[in-house]
Amino acid sequence: MKLGLLVASLLAVLVGCQQKPTKIVTQEPVIGENITAERLMKDNPVILDARPSFEFNLAHVPGAINVRWEDFSQQNPKSRGLLQPDLFSLARRLSLIGVDPQTKVLVLGKGPQGAGEEGRVAWTLKVLGVKEVYTVLHTSYREMNPTKEAPLVQNKPYWKPDVAETLTTDFKDFKNMVSKADSSLVVIDVRSAQEYALRNLSQIKDVKASVINMNWTEFFGEKGLPEKKIESALYEKNISKDTKILVISNHGVRSGAVTYALNFLGYKKASNFAGGYEQWK
Template identity: 75%
Template sequence: MKKFLFLLTIVGLTACQVKPTKVIVEEPLMGENVTAERLMTQNPVILDARSAFEFNLAHVPGSVNVRWEDFSQQNPRARGLLQPDLFALARRLSLVGVDPETPIVVLGKGAQGTGEEGRIAWTLKVLGVKNVYTLLHTSYREMNTNPNREVPAVKNKPYWKPEVAEGLTVDLKTFKFDISQDLKPVVVLDVRSSQEFALRNLSMEKSVKAPVINIEWREFFGAKGLPEKKIERLLYEKNIAKDSRILVLSNHGVRSGAVVYALNYLGYKKATNYAGGYEQWK
């Protein structure tokens, strides 16, 4: 199965809507000692976050093409918000072999893209999927030194209940309250480009009392597309500690989602994505 089956009509289960379990992330999402090469030996499900055009030109055998928009609302004023029915998202994932225990590699374009694979990884973590890695599409192909390696067919998984990692996302009301308070250590991390930041940022708002810092999202990922540990020094220089409450935003929650994924990977336990972004703010 090479196509993501989001368009299938899912019958049943819709009548029994129980609130998803909510959990708080208290540990780094992944151990830094686990490499992508090691993960490949675990027969992960491979999700490719590139465009359908690029995927159809060339892709890893057995991978499934996904888009971050497939998980998000259609509201043009807040495209970054996840669809409210998280059970529906979990059911869709089960159709391509994903459950909370499934090892996942999300492939993308790294610095040449706009954080799509990181946004998909963040979404999976919000839904409670435990082992998720981002990686460059080209890096994964280079790592596969065995061209005859068999790729297992994607098999459906039973429907599962998402255990929502609530700490990974923040709504507009809470975001507005937090940035209007003189609370420490709370910081707004704007991960757009320096040009975007110079044109408009929250430090220009009179109601915002929290410090606003600009570090472009690309700085958080290394050459292979994995979170970059070297960013810890820059964060330290900006007075951002691992126990700081870090409110991350971009235009519509894609680049900020990628950064929250990377920060949690590196052990910043209170990093959260304002997924509505400037698109919802304005």
């Protein structure tokens, strides 16, 4: 009898020591470990919409401002991927739509249905020194912010851009770097496989650098933000966060988007050859 009571007592203690199930409240992660959709909407970011103007006029987020990547670029058709040389003028233009280096900015776009326009705009802002820039699919915005309307934009004082020169590489430097067999350097061609098969840098005799093809859409997730999973694919290609990466596309739009994504994910040695194949030829 005493043995039975002892066993019953031990079972009661063990059951009492078991922890109750923890109720887990999850937020859908947008990128990394600590950025969520809710946090993106905190502090009323400036909303830029990089879609074509006719799509913007058909339907857009209240308070959003329509910008085109071409608004910041040169007009010469042979080098239209290059930013306008007067970067201070670009910064002044941004101040008139409420953007300065401390402004949180969301750039809306079409994601894989587009050509990387929102990523190119985000890259431009990062080159000019804007610290917090996020790309988001236009169709995802309402899911992230179902109740609040976008705030009215207020002008900011003029500011001088603190240019992030490492995010862009000019033609002379690009040509010089790819002409050397440098194992610490890789060129990522982010055009489609079909474009790459027709013409790419590895077919040029003077190019000694390693050239690989990865479609630009691989670098962005379902919500339009940089895709953290791409790190595994890059690792398999021996590309680490210490690797020097030159990104190329036809005229610096898709490559600008990928450079933005890589920088966002911690690949601080990634740079956009903004002139692209248009300037190379």
